[in-house]
Amino acid sequence: MSVNYVLINDDFVLKQDASILISDLSVQRGYGVFDFFKTVRGEPVFLDDHLDRLYASAADMFLQVTLDRKALEKVIRQLMKKNNLPDSGIRITLTGGYSEDGYTIAKPNLLMTQSALTFDKAGFEKGIRLVTFEHQRQLPHVKTIDYLQAIRLQHFIKQNNADDVLYHSASGMGECPRSNFFVVTNNDEIITSDKNILHGITRKKILQLTGFNTAADAIHPEQITSVKEAFITSTTKIVLPVLSINGNTIGDGKPGTVTRAIFNRLLSLQGIK
Protein backbone atom coordinates (compact mmCIF):
# COMPACT_ATOMS: atom_id res chain seq x y z
CA MET A 1 0.00 0.00 0.00
CA SER A 2 1.29 3.44 -0.88
CA VAL A 3 2.08 6.16 1.65
CA ASN A 4 -1.00 8.01 2.81
CA TYR A 5 -1.06 11.26 4.75
CA VAL A 6 -3.66 12.58 7.12
CA LEU A 7 -3.99 16.10 8.46
CA ILE A 8 -4.44 16.47 12.21
CA ASN A 9 -4.82 20.15 13.04
CA ASP A 10 -1.58 21.74 11.77
CA ASP A 11 0.32 18.55 11.01
CA PHE A 12 0.44 16.10 8.17
CA VAL A 13 1.08 12.66 9.62
CA LEU A 14 1.17 9.15 8.19
CA LYS A 15 -2.21 7.42 8.30
CA GLN A 16 -0.87 4.62 10.51
CA ASP A 17 0.24 7.22 13.08
CA ALA A 18 -2.89 9.38 12.94
CA SER A 19 -4.15 9.42 16.51
CA ILE A 20 -5.90 11.69 18.98
CA LEU A 21 -5.99 11.68 22.75
CA ILE A 22 -8.85 9.70 24.25
CA SER A 23 -9.98 12.81 26.11
CA ASP A 24 -11.39 14.05 22.80
CA LEU A 25 -15.16 14.61 22.99
CA SER A 26 -15.70 12.35 19.97
CA VAL A 27 -14.38 9.41 21.99
CA GLN A 28 -15.94 10.51 25.28
CA ARG A 29 -19.32 11.77 24.06
CA GLY A 30 -19.66 11.04 20.34
CA TYR A 31 -19.46 14.79 19.74
CA GLY A 32 -18.34 15.95 16.31
CA VAL A 33 -19.35 16.92 12.77
CA PHE A 34 -17.87 16.09 9.40
CA ASP A 35 -18.24 16.39 5.68
CA PHE A 36 -17.10 14.24 2.79
CA PHE A 37 -16.46 15.14 -0.82
CA LYS A 38 -14.87 13.51 -3.84
CA THR A 39 -12.06 14.46 -6.13
CA VAL A 40 -12.32 13.41 -9.77
CA ARG A 41 -9.14 13.59 -11.82
CA GLY A 42 -7.54 15.79 -9.19
CA GLU A 43 -10.39 18.27 -8.82
CA PRO A 44 -12.78 18.46 -5.86
CA VAL A 45 -16.44 17.98 -6.80
CA PHE A 46 -19.00 20.46 -5.44
CA LEU A 47 -16.43 21.65 -2.90
CA ASP A 48 -18.24 24.90 -2.09
CA ASP A 49 -21.44 23.06 -1.23
CA HIS A 50 -19.58 20.65 1.06
CA LEU A 51 -17.64 23.38 2.83
CA ASP A 52 -20.77 25.52 3.22
CA ARG A 53 -22.39 22.55 4.94
CA LEU A 54 -19.34 21.81 7.10
CA TYR A 55 -19.25 25.35 8.48
CA ALA A 56 -23.03 25.27 9.02
CA SER A 57 -22.85 21.91 10.84
CA ALA A 58 -20.04 23.18 13.04
CA ALA A 59 -21.89 26.39 13.91
CA ASP A 60 -25.03 24.45 14.80
CA MET A 61 -23.02 22.35 17.26
CA PHE A 62 -21.18 25.35 18.79
CA LEU A 63 -17.90 24.20 17.24
CA GLN A 64 -15.67 26.70 15.54
CA VAL A 65 -13.82 25.41 12.48
CA THR A 66 -10.21 26.03 13.45
CA LEU A 67 -9.30 27.26 9.96
CA ASP A 68 -11.05 29.93 7.95
CA ARG A 69 -12.39 28.99 4.54
CA LYS A 70 -9.32 30.09 2.61
CA ALA A 71 -6.89 28.33 4.94
CA LEU A 72 -9.03 25.18 4.86
CA GLU A 73 -9.06 25.12 1.07
CA LYS A 74 -5.30 25.55 1.12
CA VAL A 75 -4.67 22.51 3.34
CA ILE A 76 -7.11 20.46 1.23
CA ARG A 77 -4.90 21.22 -1.78
CA GLN A 78 -1.78 20.43 0.23
CA LEU A 79 -3.17 17.07 1.32
CA MET A 80 -4.19 16.26 -2.26
CA LYS A 81 -0.69 17.10 -3.47
CA LYS A 82 0.99 14.97 -0.81
CA ASN A 83 -1.22 11.94 -1.41
CA ASN A 84 -1.44 12.18 -5.18
CA LEU A 85 -4.77 10.35 -5.39
CA PRO A 86 -6.61 12.00 -8.30
CA ASP A 87 -9.80 10.00 -7.72
CA SER A 88 -10.51 10.07 -4.02
CA GLY A 89 -12.81 10.79 -1.14
CA ILE A 90 -11.78 13.44 1.39
CA ARG A 91 -13.33 13.50 4.81
CA ILE A 92 -13.01 16.51 7.12
CA THR A 93 -13.99 15.86 10.74
CA LEU A 94 -14.26 18.44 13.48
CA THR A 95 -14.50 17.01 16.99
CA GLY A 96 -15.39 18.54 20.35
CA GLY A 97 -11.70 18.66 21.29
CA TYR A 98 -9.73 17.68 24.35
CA SER A 99 -12.18 18.34 27.13
CA GLU A 100 -10.82 18.71 30.66
CA ASP A 101 -14.02 17.47 32.28
CA GLY A 102 -15.07 15.14 29.45
CA TYR A 103 -18.23 17.17 28.90
CA THR A 104 -17.45 20.78 28.01
CA ILE A 105 -16.58 21.68 24.44
CA ALA A 106 -12.88 22.51 24.04
CA LYS A 107 -10.82 23.70 21.06
CA PRO A 108 -11.98 21.42 18.23
CA ASN A 109 -9.62 18.94 16.61
CA LEU A 110 -9.62 19.09 12.81
CA LEU A 111 -8.98 15.77 11.06
CA MET A 112 -8.67 15.37 7.30
CA THR A 113 -8.27 12.01 5.60
CA GLN A 114 -8.12 11.03 1.94
CA SER A 115 -8.73 7.60 0.42
CA ALA A 116 -8.70 6.33 -3.15
CA LEU A 117 -12.23 6.24 -4.57
CA THR A 118 -13.02 5.29 -8.12
CA PHE A 119 -16.59 5.13 -9.28
CA ASP A 120 -17.83 1.78 -10.56
CA LYS A 121 -20.84 2.06 -12.87
CA ALA A 122 -21.57 -1.66 -12.44
CA GLY A 123 -23.14 -0.81 -9.09
CA PHE A 124 -25.89 1.08 -10.88
CA GLU A 125 -26.94 -1.96 -12.92
CA LYS A 126 -26.96 -4.15 -9.81
CA GLY A 127 -29.13 -1.74 -7.79
CA ILE A 128 -29.96 -2.23 -4.13
CA ARG A 129 -32.61 -3.70 -1.83
CA LEU A 130 -33.86 -1.64 1.13
CA VAL A 131 -35.50 -2.63 4.38
CA THR A 132 -37.39 0.01 6.36
CA PHE A 133 -36.93 0.81 10.04
CA GLU A 134 -38.80 3.32 12.19
CA HIS A 135 -36.29 5.88 13.39
CA GLN A 136 -35.84 9.62 13.36
CA ARG A 137 -32.25 10.79 13.58
CA GLN A 138 -31.57 13.50 16.14
CA LEU A 139 -30.47 16.86 14.69
CA PRO A 140 -31.18 15.56 11.17
CA HIS A 141 -30.05 18.72 9.37
CA VAL A 142 -26.58 18.58 10.88
CA LYS A 143 -23.94 16.21 9.55
CA THR A 144 -22.85 14.90 12.95
CA ILE A 145 -20.74 11.79 13.49
CA ASP A 146 -23.73 10.02 15.12
CA TYR A 147 -24.28 6.73 13.26
CA LEU A 148 -25.22 4.64 16.30
CA GLN A 149 -28.41 3.22 14.77
CA ALA A 150 -26.92 2.83 11.31
CA ILE A 151 -24.06 0.65 12.48
CA ARG A 152 -26.14 -1.23 15.03
CA LEU A 153 -28.65 -2.04 12.25
CA GLN A 154 -26.09 -3.79 10.03
CA HIS A 155 -27.25 -7.12 11.50
CA PHE A 156 -30.89 -6.25 10.91
CA ILE A 157 -30.12 -5.37 7.27
CA LYS A 158 -28.43 -8.71 6.68
CA GLN A 159 -31.18 -10.63 8.44
CA ASN A 160 -33.65 -9.02 6.05
CA ASN A 161 -31.58 -9.80 2.93
CA ALA A 162 -31.25 -6.11 2.24
CA ASP A 163 -28.34 -3.84 1.33
CA ASP A 164 -29.30 -0.77 3.32
CA VAL A 165 -31.93 0.57 5.69
CA LEU A 166 -34.48 3.30 4.98
CA TYR A 167 -35.56 5.23 8.07
CA HIS A 168 -39.17 6.32 8.40
CA SER A 169 -41.06 8.26 11.04
CA ALA A 170 -44.25 10.23 11.54
CA SER A 171 -43.02 12.59 8.79
CA GLY A 172 -43.03 9.69 6.29
CA MET A 173 -40.19 7.94 4.54
CA GLY A 174 -36.97 9.72 5.43
CA GLU A 175 -33.49 8.78 4.32
CA CYS A 176 -30.92 6.02 4.46
CA PRO A 177 -28.09 6.50 6.97
CA ARG A 178 -25.71 7.80 4.28
CA SER A 179 -28.05 8.56 1.35
CA ASN A 180 -31.15 10.50 0.41
CA PHE A 181 -34.22 8.72 -0.92
CA PHE A 182 -36.22 9.49 -4.07
CA VAL A 183 -39.26 7.98 -5.76
CA VAL A 184 -40.50 8.40 -9.35
CA THR A 185 -44.29 8.43 -9.66
CA ASN A 186 -46.29 7.11 -12.60
CA ASN A 187 -46.43 10.72 -13.84
CA ASP A 188 -42.62 10.86 -13.87
CA GLU A 189 -42.65 13.19 -10.93
CA ILE A 190 -39.40 12.80 -8.97
CA ILE A 191 -40.02 13.28 -5.25
CA THR A 192 -37.54 13.30 -2.39
CA SER A 193 -38.38 13.52 1.31
CA ASP A 194 -38.54 17.09 2.54
CA LYS A 195 -38.51 17.04 6.35
CA ASN A 196 -36.14 15.90 9.10
CA ILE A 197 -33.40 14.64 6.81
CA LEU A 198 -29.86 15.62 5.97
CA HIS A 199 -29.76 17.83 2.91
CA GLY A 200 -27.42 15.89 0.68
CA ILE A 201 -25.39 17.70 -1.95
CA THR A 202 -26.30 15.15 -4.66
CA ARG A 203 -29.96 15.58 -3.65
CA LYS A 204 -29.59 19.34 -4.02
CA LYS A 205 -28.05 18.98 -7.48
CA ILE A 206 -30.92 16.74 -8.60
CA LEU A 207 -33.52 19.23 -7.37
CA GLN A 208 -31.75 21.85 -9.49
CA LEU A 209 -31.66 19.77 -12.71
CA THR A 210 -33.58 21.21 -15.63
CA GLY A 211 -35.77 18.99 -17.77
CA PHE A 212 -37.13 16.95 -14.87
CA ASN A 213 -40.20 17.42 -12.72
CA THR A 214 -38.61 17.30 -9.26
CA ALA A 215 -40.00 18.19 -5.85
CA ALA A 216 -39.22 17.86 -2.16
CA ASP A 217 -42.32 16.61 -0.40
CA ALA A 218 -43.54 14.07 2.16
CA ILE A 219 -43.38 10.45 0.92
CA HIS A 220 -45.97 8.33 2.71
CA PRO A 221 -45.30 4.62 3.35
CA GLU A 222 -48.35 3.53 1.34
CA GLN A 223 -47.01 5.39 -1.72
CA ILE A 224 -43.98 3.12 -1.85
CA THR A 225 -45.89 0.16 -3.26
CA SER A 226 -47.21 2.09 -6.24
CA VAL A 227 -44.17 4.05 -7.42
CA LYS A 228 -42.58 3.35 -10.79
CA GLU A 229 -38.99 3.76 -9.68
CA ALA A 230 -37.03 4.56 -6.54
CA PHE A 231 -33.41 5.47 -6.00
CA ILE A 232 -30.96 6.71 -3.39
CA THR A 233 -28.27 9.33 -3.81
CA SER A 234 -24.99 10.20 -2.12
CA THR A 235 -21.55 11.56 -2.89
CA THR A 236 -20.08 8.06 -3.07
CA LYS A 237 -23.02 6.24 -4.72
CA ILE A 238 -24.16 9.14 -6.94
CA VAL A 239 -27.43 7.39 -7.92
CA LEU A 240 -28.35 3.79 -7.07
CA PRO A 241 -31.65 2.26 -8.23
CA VAL A 242 -33.74 0.75 -5.44
CA LEU A 243 -35.06 -2.54 -6.83
CA SER A 244 -37.04 -3.65 -3.78
CA ILE A 245 -38.24 -2.35 -0.42
CA ASN A 246 -39.05 -4.86 2.34
CA GLY A 247 -38.94 -7.60 -0.28
CA ASN A 248 -41.53 -5.88 -2.50
CA THR A 249 -40.29 -5.25 -6.04
CA ILE A 250 -40.28 -1.63 -7.22
CA GLY A 251 -41.51 -1.25 -10.83
CA ASP A 252 -40.17 -4.13 -12.88
CA GLY A 253 -37.27 -4.75 -10.51
CA LYS A 254 -34.71 -3.23 -12.87
CA PRO A 255 -33.05 0.20 -12.98
CA GLY A 256 -35.68 2.54 -14.43
CA THR A 257 -35.37 4.96 -17.32
CA VAL A 258 -35.92 8.11 -15.26
CA THR A 259 -33.38 6.97 -12.66
CA ARG A 260 -30.90 6.24 -15.48
CA ALA A 261 -31.44 9.65 -17.03
CA ILE A 262 -30.79 11.38 -13.68
CA PHE A 263 -27.73 9.21 -13.13
CA ASN A 264 -26.27 10.15 -16.53
CA ARG A 265 -26.86 13.83 -15.92
CA LEU A 266 -25.01 13.61 -12.60
CA LEU A 267 -22.09 11.70 -14.10
CA SER A 268 -21.75 14.44 -16.63
CA LEU A 269 -22.06 17.20 -13.96
CA GLN A 270 -19.22 15.52 -12.04
CA GLY A 271 -17.02 14.96 -15.07
CA ILE A 272 -17.18 11.16 -14.74
CA LYS A 273 -16.98 9.27 -18.04
Add this chain to the structure above:
Amino acid sequence: MSVNYVLINDDFVLKQDASILISDLSVQRGYGVFDFFKTVRGEPVFLDDHLDRLYASAADMFLQVTLDRKALEKVIRQLMKKNNLPDSGIRITLTGGYSEDGYTIAKPNLLMTQSALTFDKAGFEKGIRLVTFEHQRQLPHVKTIDYLQAIRLQHFIKQNNADDVLYHSASGMGECPRSNFFVVTNNDEIITSDKNILHGITRKKILQLTGFNTAADAIHPEQITSVKEAFITSTTKIVLPVLSINGNTIGDGKPGTVTRAIFNRLLSLQGIK
Protein backbone atom coordinates in the same frame (compact mmCIF):
# COMPACT_ATOMS: atom_id res chain seq x y z
CA MET B 1 -0.33 17.02 39.17
CA SER B 2 0.49 13.46 40.10
CA VAL B 3 1.14 10.66 37.63
CA ASN B 4 -2.04 9.15 36.26
CA TYR B 5 -2.32 5.92 34.30
CA VAL B 6 -4.91 4.90 31.75
CA LEU B 7 -5.52 1.42 30.39
CA ILE B 8 -5.75 1.10 26.60
CA ASN B 9 -6.46 -2.53 25.74
CA ASP B 10 -3.51 -4.45 27.21
CA ASP B 11 -1.33 -1.49 28.11
CA PHE B 12 -1.12 0.94 30.97
CA VAL B 13 -0.04 4.31 29.57
CA LEU B 14 0.34 7.77 31.02
CA LYS B 15 -2.81 9.85 30.70
CA GLN B 16 -1.03 12.49 28.62
CA ASP B 17 -0.06 9.78 26.10
CA ALA B 18 -3.41 7.99 26.02
CA SER B 19 -4.43 8.06 22.37
CA ILE B 20 -6.24 5.98 19.78
CA LEU B 21 -6.06 5.99 16.00
CA ILE B 22 -8.59 8.27 14.34
CA SER B 23 -9.93 5.28 12.39
CA ASP B 24 -11.68 4.22 15.59
CA LEU B 25 -15.46 4.06 15.16
CA SER B 26 -15.96 6.37 18.14
CA VAL B 27 -14.20 9.15 16.21
CA GLN B 28 -15.65 8.22 12.82
CA ARG B 29 -19.22 7.33 13.82
CA GLY B 30 -19.73 8.08 17.51
CA TYR B 31 -19.95 4.35 18.12
CA GLY B 32 -19.21 3.08 21.61
CA VAL B 33 -20.55 2.24 25.06
CA PHE B 34 -19.21 2.91 28.53
CA ASP B 35 -19.87 2.67 32.20
CA PHE B 36 -18.70 4.69 35.19
CA PHE B 37 -18.39 3.72 38.83
CA LYS B 38 -16.86 5.17 41.96
CA THR B 39 -14.30 3.95 44.42
CA VAL B 40 -14.69 5.03 48.03
CA ARG B 41 -11.70 4.52 50.31
CA GLY B 42 -10.17 2.15 47.78
CA GLU B 43 -13.24 -0.01 47.19
CA PRO B 44 -15.44 0.05 44.07
CA VAL B 45 -19.06 0.93 44.78
CA PHE B 46 -21.79 -1.27 43.23
CA LEU B 47 -19.19 -2.75 40.86
CA ASP B 48 -21.29 -5.80 39.92
CA ASP B 49 -24.20 -3.61 38.85
CA HIS B 50 -21.96 -1.43 36.71
CA LEU B 51 -20.19 -4.35 35.06
CA ASP B 52 -23.51 -6.14 34.45
CA ARG B 53 -24.68 -3.02 32.65
CA LEU B 54 -21.44 -2.60 30.70
CA TYR B 55 -21.62 -6.15 29.30
CA ALA B 56 -25.33 -5.67 28.53
CA SER B 57 -24.68 -2.34 26.74
CA ALA B 58 -21.88 -3.92 24.71
CA ALA B 59 -24.01 -6.91 23.71
CA ASP B 60 -26.84 -4.65 22.63
CA MET B 61 -24.46 -2.78 20.31
CA PHE B 62 -22.85 -5.96 18.90
CA LEU B 63 -19.58 -5.17 20.66
CA GLN B 64 -17.74 -7.89 22.49
CA VAL B 65 -15.99 -6.79 25.67
CA THR B 66 -12.40 -7.80 24.93
CA LEU B 67 -11.86 -9.12 28.47
CA ASP B 68 -14.03 -11.58 30.36
CA ARG B 69 -15.47 -10.48 33.68
CA LYS B 70 -12.69 -11.91 35.81
CA ALA B 71 -9.93 -10.42 33.65
CA LEU B 72 -11.72 -7.06 33.59
CA GLU B 73 -12.00 -6.99 37.39
CA LYS B 74 -8.30 -7.82 37.57
CA VAL B 75 -7.22 -4.87 35.40
CA ILE B 76 -9.55 -2.56 37.36
CA ARG B 77 -7.65 -3.55 40.52
CA GLN B 78 -4.32 -3.11 38.72
CA LEU B 79 -5.27 0.38 37.56
CA MET B 80 -6.44 1.29 41.06
CA LYS B 81 -3.14 0.10 42.50
CA LYS B 82 -1.06 2.02 39.95
CA ASN B 83 -2.97 5.27 40.43
CA ASN B 84 -3.48 5.08 44.18
CA LEU B 85 -6.59 7.26 44.17
CA PRO B 86 -8.76 5.82 46.97
CA ASP B 87 -11.70 8.13 46.19
CA SER B 88 -12.16 8.14 42.45
CA GLY B 89 -14.35 7.66 39.41
CA ILE B 90 -13.43 4.92 36.95
CA ARG B 91 -14.74 5.01 33.41
CA ILE B 92 -14.59 1.98 31.12
CA THR B 93 -15.25 2.74 27.46
CA LEU B 94 -15.61 0.17 24.69
CA THR B 95 -15.47 1.61 21.17
CA GLY B 96 -16.29 0.18 17.75
CA GLY B 97 -12.58 -0.34 17.06
CA TYR B 98 -10.30 0.42 14.14
CA SER B 99 -12.62 0.03 11.20
CA GLU B 100 -11.07 -0.49 7.77
CA ASP B 101 -14.02 1.07 5.95
CA GLY B 102 -15.01 3.51 8.70
CA TYR B 103 -18.40 1.82 9.06
CA THR B 104 -18.06 -1.85 9.97
CA ILE B 105 -17.52 -2.83 13.60
CA ALA B 106 -13.97 -4.05 14.22
CA LYS B 107 -12.27 -5.45 17.32
CA PRO B 108 -13.34 -3.04 20.08
CA ASN B 109 -10.86 -0.83 21.88
CA LEU B 110 -11.12 -0.96 25.66
CA LEU B 111 -10.24 2.28 27.46
CA MET B 112 -10.15 2.65 31.23
CA THR B 113 -9.51 5.96 32.98
CA GLN B 114 -9.49 6.92 36.64
CA SER B 115 -9.84 10.41 38.15
CA ALA B 116 -9.92 11.66 41.70
CA LEU B 117 -13.50 12.13 42.88
CA THR B 118 -14.43 13.17 46.38
CA PHE B 119 -18.02 13.70 47.31
CA ASP B 120 -18.98 17.16 48.53
CA LYS B 121 -22.14 17.21 50.64
CA ALA B 122 -22.45 20.97 50.18
CA GLY B 123 -23.90 20.31 46.72
CA PHE B 124 -26.93 18.73 48.34
CA GLU B 125 -27.78 21.87 50.31
CA LYS B 126 -27.37 24.03 47.23
CA GLY B 127 -29.64 21.88 45.04
CA ILE B 128 -30.17 22.47 41.34
CA ARG B 129 -32.47 24.17 38.86
CA LEU B 130 -33.75 22.27 35.82
CA VAL B 131 -35.05 23.42 32.47
CA THR B 132 -37.08 20.99 30.35
CA PHE B 133 -36.45 20.13 26.70
CA GLU B 134 -38.43 17.84 24.42
CA HIS B 135 -36.13 15.03 23.38
CA GLN B 136 -36.09 11.26 23.42
CA ARG B 137 -32.62 9.71 23.43
CA GLN B 138 -32.09 6.94 20.91
CA LEU B 139 -31.45 3.49 22.43
CA PRO B 140 -32.26 4.86 25.88
CA HIS B 141 -31.59 1.60 27.75
CA VAL B 142 -28.03 1.37 26.46
CA LYS B 143 -25.24 3.45 27.98
CA THR B 144 -23.80 4.62 24.66
CA ILE B 145 -21.32 7.49 24.27
CA ASP B 146 -23.99 9.56 22.48
CA TYR B 147 -24.33 12.90 24.29
CA LEU B 148 -24.83 15.08 21.20
CA GLN B 149 -27.94 16.82 22.52
CA ALA B 150 -26.65 17.07 26.08
CA ILE B 151 -23.51 18.92 25.10
CA ARG B 152 -25.21 21.00 22.44
CA LEU B 153 -27.80 22.09 25.06
CA GLN B 154 -25.22 23.57 27.45
CA HIS B 155 -25.91 26.99 25.92
CA PHE B 156 -29.67 26.51 26.27
CA ILE B 157 -29.24 25.56 29.94
CA LYS B 158 -27.22 28.70 30.67
CA GLN B 159 -29.65 30.91 28.74
CA ASN B 160 -32.42 29.56 30.96
CA ASN B 161 -30.50 30.14 34.19
CA ALA B 162 -30.60 26.44 34.91
CA ASP B 163 -28.02 23.87 35.99
CA ASP B 164 -29.15 20.92 33.93
CA VAL B 165 -31.76 19.86 31.38
CA LEU B 166 -34.63 17.42 31.91
CA TYR B 167 -35.70 15.59 28.74
CA HIS B 168 -39.37 14.91 28.17
CA SER B 169 -41.28 13.18 25.39
CA ALA B 170 -44.63 11.56 24.69
CA SER B 171 -43.82 9.09 27.50
CA GLY B 172 -43.71 11.99 30.00
CA MET B 173 -40.80 13.42 31.93
CA GLY B 174 -37.75 11.29 31.26
CA GLU B 175 -34.27 11.86 32.59
CA CYS B 176 -31.43 14.34 32.64
CA PRO B 177 -28.51 13.53 30.32
CA ARG B 178 -26.47 11.99 33.15
CA SER B 179 -29.05 11.51 35.92
CA ASN B 180 -32.40 9.91 36.64
CA PHE B 181 -35.34 12.02 37.78
CA PHE B 182 -37.61 11.46 40.79
CA VAL B 183 -40.59 13.29 42.30
CA VAL B 184 -42.08 13.01 45.78
CA THR B 185 -45.88 13.39 45.85
CA ASN B 186 -47.91 14.93 48.65
CA ASN B 187 -48.52 11.35 49.89
CA ASP B 188 -44.77 10.79 50.15
CA GLU B 189 -44.84 8.46 47.18
CA ILE B 190 -41.45 8.52 45.46
CA ILE B 191 -41.87 8.11 41.70
CA THR B 192 -39.22 7.82 39.00
CA SER B 193 -39.84 7.68 35.25
CA ASP B 194 -40.27 4.13 33.99
CA LYS B 195 -40.00 4.19 30.18
CA ASN B 196 -37.34 5.08 27.62
CA ILE B 197 -34.64 6.02 30.09
CA LEU B 198 -31.28 4.68 31.16
CA HIS B 199 -31.64 2.47 34.21
CA GLY B 200 -29.25 4.16 36.61
CA ILE B 201 -27.60 2.13 39.35
CA THR B 202 -28.42 4.77 41.99
CA ARG B 203 -32.03 4.73 40.76
CA LYS B 204 -32.07 0.95 41.12
CA LYS B 205 -30.75 1.14 44.69
CA ILE B 206 -33.43 3.69 45.62
CA LEU B 207 -36.20 1.48 44.22
CA GLN B 208 -34.86 -1.31 46.44
CA LEU B 209 -34.75 0.76 49.66
CA THR B 210 -37.00 -0.46 52.46
CA GLY B 211 -39.09 1.98 54.45
CA PHE B 212 -40.01 4.15 51.47
CA ASN B 213 -42.97 4.01 49.13
CA THR B 214 -41.16 3.95 45.76
CA ALA B 215 -42.42 3.22 42.26
CA ALA B 216 -41.35 3.45 38.63
CA ASP B 217 -44.17 5.04 36.68
CA ALA B 218 -44.94 7.69 34.07
CA ILE B 219 -44.49 11.27 35.32
CA HIS B 220 -46.71 13.67 33.38
CA PRO B 221 -45.60 17.27 32.81
CA GLU B 222 -48.64 18.68 34.63
CA GLN B 223 -47.72 16.68 37.76
CA ILE B 224 -44.49 18.62 38.11
CA THR B 225 -46.17 21.77 39.40
CA SER B 226 -47.89 19.99 42.28
CA VAL B 227 -45.15 17.71 43.65
CA LYS B 228 -43.73 18.23 47.12
CA GLU B 229 -40.13 17.46 46.23
CA ALA B 230 -38.07 16.44 43.23
CA PHE B 231 -34.52 15.16 42.91
CA ILE B 232 -32.07 13.66 40.47
CA THR B 233 -29.70 10.77 41.06
CA SER B 234 -26.43 9.55 39.59
CA THR B 235 -23.21 7.84 40.58
CA THR B 236 -21.41 11.16 40.87
CA LYS B 237 -24.22 13.27 42.31
CA ILE B 238 -25.80 10.53 44.45
CA VAL B 239 -28.93 12.62 45.23
CA LEU B 240 -29.40 16.30 44.33
CA PRO B 241 -32.58 18.17 45.29
CA VAL B 242 -34.32 19.90 42.38
CA LEU B 243 -35.36 23.31 43.69
CA SER B 244 -37.01 24.62 40.51
CA ILE B 245 -38.12 23.45 37.07
CA ASN B 246 -38.46 26.03 34.28
CA GLY B 247 -38.24 28.74 36.93
CA ASN B 248 -41.14 27.31 38.98
CA THR B 249 -40.21 26.57 42.56
CA ILE B 250 -40.68 22.96 43.73
CA GLY B 251 -42.17 22.72 47.24
CA ASP B 252 -40.68 25.45 49.41
CA GLY B 253 -37.57 25.75 47.23
CA LYS B 254 -35.34 23.95 49.73
CA PRO B 255 -34.07 20.37 49.93
CA GLY B 256 -37.03 18.33 51.20
CA THR B 257 -37.15 15.91 54.10
CA VAL B 258 -37.91 12.81 51.99
CA THR B 259 -35.10 13.67 49.58
CA ARG B 260 -32.75 14.13 52.53
CA ALA B 261 -33.76 10.80 54.05
CA ILE B 262 -33.07 9.02 50.74
CA PHE B 263 -29.76 10.84 50.41
CA ASN B 264 -28.64 9.77 53.88
CA ARG B 265 -29.56 6.16 53.22
CA LEU B 266 -27.50 6.17 50.02
CA LEU B 267 -24.50 7.77 51.73
CA SER B 268 -24.62 5.01 54.28
CA LEU B 269 -25.02 2.29 51.57
CA GLN B 270 -21.91 3.66 49.85
CA GLY B 271 -19.88 4.00 53.04
CA ILE B 272 -19.60 7.77 52.70
CA LYS B 273 -19.44 9.64 56.00
